[in-house]
Amino acid sequence: MKVTLTVNGTEYARDVEPRLLLIHLLRDELGLTGSHWGCDTSNCGACVVWLDDTPVKSCTVLAVMADGHRVLTVEGLANGASLDPVQQGFAHCHGLQCGFCTPGMMLTARWLLNNNPHPSSYQVREAISGQVCRCTGYENIVKAVLWAAEYEAGG
Amino acid sequence: MTGPGVAGQETGAYGAIPRKEDARFVRGQGTFVDDISLPGMLHGAILRSPLAHARIISVDASAALAHPKVEAVLTGADLAGRGLAWMPTLSADVQAVLATDKVRFQGQEVAFVVAQDRYAARDALELIAVEYEPLPPLIDARTALAQDAPLVRDDVPGRADNRVFDWNAGDKTATDAVFATAEVRVGCDMVYPRSHPAPLETCGIVAASDAVTGRLTVWSTSQAPHAHRTLYSVITGLPEHKIRIVSPDIGGGFGSKVPVYPGYLCAIVASMITGRPVKWVEDRSENLMSTAFARDYHMHGEIAATADGRILGVRARVLADHGAFNATAQPAKYPAGFFHIFTGSYDLQAAFCEVTGVYTNKAPGGVAYSCSFRVTEAVYLVERLVDLLARELGMDPAQLRMRNLLRPEQFPYTCPTGWQYDSGDYPRAFALALDLAGYQGLRREQAERRARGEYMGIGISFFTEGVGAGPRAHMDILGLGMADGADLRVHPTGKVVLAISVQTQGQGHETTFAQLVAHELGLTPDDVEVVHGDTDRTPFGLGTYGSRSTPVSGAAAVLAARKVRDRARLVAAATLELSPDDLEWLDGKWRVRGDPDRGAGIAEIAMAAHSSLELPDGVEGHLDASAVYNPPNLTFPFGAYICVTDVDPATGEVTVRRFIAVDDCGVRINPMIVEGQVHRGLADGIGMALMQAIAFDENGNCLGGSFMDYLLPTALECPSPELGATVTPSPHHPVGAKGIGESATVGSPPAVVNSVVDALAPFGVRHADMPLTPANVWRAIQGRPVRPDLAVS
Numbered sequence: 001m002k003v004t005l006t007v008n009g010t011e012y013a014r015d016v017e018p019r020l021l022l023i024h025l026l027r028d029e030l031g032l033t034g035s036h037w038g039c040d041t042s043n044c045g046a047c048v049v050w051l052d053d054t055p056v057k058s059c060t061v062l063a064v065m066a067d068g069h070r071v072l073t074v075e076g077l078a079n080g081a082s083l084d085p086v087q088q089g090f091a092h093c094h095g096l097q098c099g100f101c102t103p104g105m106m107l108t109a110r111w112l113l114n115n116n117p118h119p120s121s122y123q124v125r126e127a128i129s130g131q132v133c134r135c136t137g138y139e140n141i142v143k144a145v146l147w148a149a150e151y152e153a154g155g
Numbered sequence: 156m157t158g159p160g161v162a163g164q165e166t167g168a169y170g171a172i173p174r175k176e177d178a179r180f181v182r183g184q185g186t187f188v189d190d191i192s193l194p195g196m197l198h199g200a201i202l203r204s205p206l207a208h209a210r211i212i213s214v215d216a217s218a219a220l221a222h223p224k225v226e227a228v229l230t231g232a233d234l235a236g237r238g239l240a241w242m243p244t245l246s247a248d249v250q251a252v253l254a255t256d257k258v259r260f261q262g263q264e265v266a267f268v269v270a271q272d273r274y275a276a277r278d279a280l281e282l283i284a285v286e287y288e289p290l291p292p293l294i295d296a297r298t299a300l301a302q303d304a305p306l307v308r309d310d311v312p313g314r315a316d317n318r319v320f321d322w323n324a325g326d327k328t329a330t331d332a333v334f335a336t337a338e339v340r341v342g343c344d345m346v347y348p349r350s351h352p353a354p355l356e357t358c359g360i361v362a363a364s365d366a367v368t369g370r371l372t373v374w375s376t377s378q379a380p381h382a383h384r385t386l387y388s389v390i391t392g393l394p395e396h397k398i399r400i401v402s403p404d405i406g407g408g409f410g411s412k413v414p415v416y417p418g419y420l421c422a423i424v425a426s427m428i429t430g431r432p433v434k435w436v437e438d439r440s441e442n443l444m445s446t447a448f449a450r451d452y453h454m455h456g457e458i459a460a461t462a463d464g465r466i467l468g469v470r471a472r473v474l475a476d477h478g479a480f481n482a483t484a485q486p487a488k489y490p491a492g493f494f495h496i497f498t499g500s501y502d503l504q505a506a507f508c509e510v511t512g513v514y515t516n517k518a519p520g521g522v523a524y525s526c527s528f529r530v531t532e533a534v535y536l537v538e539r540l541v542d543l544l545a546r547e548l549g550m551d552p553a554q555l556r557m558r559n560l561l562r563p564e565q566f567p568y569t570c571p572t573g574w575q576y577d578s579g580d581y582p583r584a585f586a587l588a589l590d591l592a593g594y595q596g597l598r599r600e601q602a603e604r605r606a607r608g609e610y611m612g613i614g615i616s617f618f619t620e621g622v623g624a625g626p627r628a629h630m631d632i633l634g635l636g637m638a639d640g641a642d643l644r645v646h647p648t649g650k651v652v653l654a655i656s657v658q659t660q661g662q663g664h665e666t667t668f669a670q671l672v673a674h675e676l677g678l679t680p681d682d683v684e685v686v687h688g689d690t691d692r693t694p695f696g697l698g699t700y701g702s703r704s705t706p707v708s709g710a711a712a713v714l715a716a717r718k719v720r721d722r723a724r725l726v727a728a729a730t731l732e733l734s735p736d737d738l739e740w741l742d743g744k745w746r747v748r749g750d751p752d753r754g755a756g757i758a759e760i761a762m763a764a765h766s767s768l769e770l771p772d773g774v775e776g777h778l779d780a781s782a783v784y785n786p787p788n789l790t791f792p793f794g795a796y797i798c799v800t801d802v803d804p805a806t807g808e809v810t811v812r813r814f815i816a817v818d819d820c821g822v823r824i825n826p827m828i829v830e831g832q833v834h835r836g837l838a839d840g841i842g843m844a845l846m847q848a849i850a851f852d853e854n855g856n857c858l859g860g861s862f863m864d865y866l867l868p869t870a871l872e873c874p875s876p877e878l879g880a881t882v883t884p885s886p887h888h889p890v891g892a893k894g895i896g897e898s899a900t901v902g903s904p905p906a907v908v909n910s911v912v913d914a915l916a917p918f919g920v921r922h923a924d925m926p927l928t929p930a931n932v933w934r935a936i937q938g939r940p941v942r943p944d945l946a947v948s
Binding site: 140 | 173174176177178179180181182183184185186187189190192272273274352353354355356357404405406407409438439440660661662663827828830831834835836837838861862863867869870871873875876
């Protein structure tokens with residue numbers, strides 16, 4: 001099936017099997033390996049990307065469902081050489097260790113701050129509760145997101 | 156960070172600096188195994204047994220081979236023809252690579268398909284016809300030694316039962332004598348259920364065999380690339396110098412990426428057969444069902460004391476479920492790992508433990524999940540026993556612990572089972588934890604809540620670990636002594652490349668090791684590039700697990716740096732036309748004694764070493780140095796943890812309200828990274844104590860084969876931890892550091908369980924096995940506890 005989608009601002013057209021998952025289109029066909037595959041069952045969120053303006057778990061989205069839509073992955077998070085405040089926050093607050101869950105966590109965090117620029121720590125926890133990190137115990141991820149919120153507020 | 160001994164530690168290059176690794180990870184530019192794609196690369200997939208125990212009658216792969224995208228299919232018979240159907244494990248047993256005679260656990264590897272893409276490989280699995288003759292499975296470890304138990308390992312000639320080993324430690328006679336006369340004895344059966352480390356990245360490999368050069372290059376999720384290289388050479392007969400193992404970025408390991416798995420070997424063989432690179436990455440179900448489980452210890456522990464609360468001794472009988480193959484990854488001399496550190500942190504007269512390992516029809520493994528070679532099980536046992544004793548005596552568990560903790564003047568302390576604890580100030584750490592928790596206030600609050608019918612628990616754990624394996628005289632894996640090397644290259648401009656034998660799976664080696672070397676050489680961490688995870692570029696060593704990187708490889712890096720520094724002194728003396736004795740190392744430079752403004756730093760000296768300077772004796776032309784560190788002892792980090800829970804008696808739901816953790820891992824190179832390690836381990840403890848377990852039904856079906864069934868803690872279950880620190884340097888480590896990677900995983904589960912059991916005390920609950928799910932807590936309240944390792948009907 002023909003699929004045309006815009007990933008991180010660049011349009012791609014591919015002929016794919018109808019069953020191809022979005023995560024595999026991104027990783028194997030487009031070479032965007034920043035998004036990771038972790039569980040197949042929508043539990044871990046290592047594969048979170050944005051479909052248009054909403055975070056989705058790309059292991060449970062068919063590539064053809066993205067036809068005509070925009071996708072944002074971790075590779076599109078920075079503005080050129082300038083890191084997104086969320087990316088800065090993760091590095092600044094030790095919000096990552098192995099780095100495998102990080103892209104998905106950051107994309108959810110970016111969405112949260114776009115919709116709630118001043119979240120409480122509980123709201124951050126709630127926002128990332130559909131995703132799993134095995135390294136940080138989440139504490140420094142929460143701090144990273146709150147740091148980014150403060151940074152964006154001019155703090 | 157709160158606590159004595161911390162302030163003023165952040166000198167030189169040590170301190171909480173951001174990690175070098177993060178620049179690539181936050182941009183999505185890490186390179187994990189599944190990110191690697193080579194020209195012409197094929198994809199492998201494994202056909203697994205649906206049955207826990209069955210004889211294989213036939214395997215017919217003809218239909219799969221006819222699939223237009225399939226390039227090859229490997230069966231057990233194919234591997235047998237190459238002498239590769241079985242491989243050695245890390246515990247002197249053998250494990251089937253692809254089954255030839257029987258399948259022995261659900262999920263065991265039966266065939267390997269190689270196809271042009273990953274979807275086609277999966278499709279073709281369904282075209283392989285396997286005829287099985289089902290056999291009765293052995294699921295309950297407690298029946299493994301019964302006369303009529305199914306025999307799991309009939310592949311071993313002469314084997315008549317399911318016993319893997321019998322092992323003991325300590326003095327049985329002395330311990331029995333202590334128990335015979337003790338005023339108080341308390342015992343309890345407890346299960347440390349089977350769990351799984353479940354790193355977010357599953358296991359995988361890309362194998363590329365080059366028939367022309369004879370080289371085999373392997374990118375794999377390996378915590379021990381050098382050991383894997385040797386093992387692959389032994390298994391396949393390939394010359395070891397023709398094998399290169401690369402561990403690229405690893406998405407968490409926690410011990411599960413130490414062993415060699417059948418999928419790795421299949422991919423290697425498939426690459427040799429097809430002449431093309433072959434990638435195999437397991438899916439999550441395969442990960443949970445077949446690779447490195449952890450724990451599965453069925454324990455009976457007893458503790459003896461005087462009536463006024465002086466602990467006299469402990470003893471334990473353990474049944475260890477090792478699954479279908481004994482594939483534990485641990486020093487060969489210790490079949491039960493370091494379990495015999497179950498004497499804990501207390502001043503005991505005697506201790507004795509005996510462990511029997513058995514085969515069952517379950518996946519192999521056992522030592523994984525940040526367990527410090529079974530210290531996890533040991534700490535759980537003794538810390539539960541101490542709480543049971545406190546209950547029996549009617550004493551506060553904090554008071555009982557404080558009364559019995561080893562005192563600072565007793566170190567180095569040899570425990571009744573032979574471990575020599577290197578250093579510790581236990582009362583100081585414990586007092587700090589009690590203070591941070593506001594312990595007395597918590598007890599008052601608990602009493603008030605109980606009066607209102609609310610169930611709040613306060614659980615304590617005090618742990619001692621032995622990490623940093625280890626002294627090569629008695630610690631080896633497959634005959635490879637557990638020493639580690641470090642190579643240091645000093646470029647003419649004074650920039651340094653450090654190559655180490657261990658590699659990071661998230662622990663931040665590229666930062667911590669740069670700090671270690673920079674600190675020794677008067678450089679900044681940015682001046683030091685750390686090379687790791689590539690056997691062609693790094694010196695030999697046994698890898699990252701058992702919290703051994705800083706204790707062993709970190710020491711090697713420091714020793715290499717000190718050799719560089721010593722050589723630099725000779726060169727500096729030559730440039731200054733002085734005797735080396737006239738120089739002293741001060742503030743990061745070799746300076747003239749009494750005239751500290753004269754001197755030179757490593758960068759100037761390195762350039763001088765490469766210049767036309769007439770070099771002094773002992774300097775051949777550059778400052779490069781190597782070291783191998785063979786630790787004289789383990790390091791013994793310790794800590795005091797306090798967990799506050801609230802239990803809803805109607806639903807059995809447990810909420811972890813607070814977690815106070817005071818850790819002492821000696822000198823902290825990067826306190827930020829150390830705290831991150833503790834955060835992770837506390838989440839592990841909450842997960843294991845409250846939700847994680849791999850159980851089986853009566854047919855041997857794995858009931859934890861996906862993240863929908865095997866529950867991991869999320870941000871909503873994990874509290875914001877309250878950390879404290881004390882610093883008691885290791886006397887034998889070059890910079891006084893101890894391991895920290897597993898402390899919290901080891902120390903936190905008993906704190907959580909002690910807390911829940913404490914909350915449930917008004918119901919008369921004395922013990923409840925993990926995982927303390929709402930259902931299991933509710934059953935405990937009803938007085939109907941269940942076995943956590945078996946399915947509940």
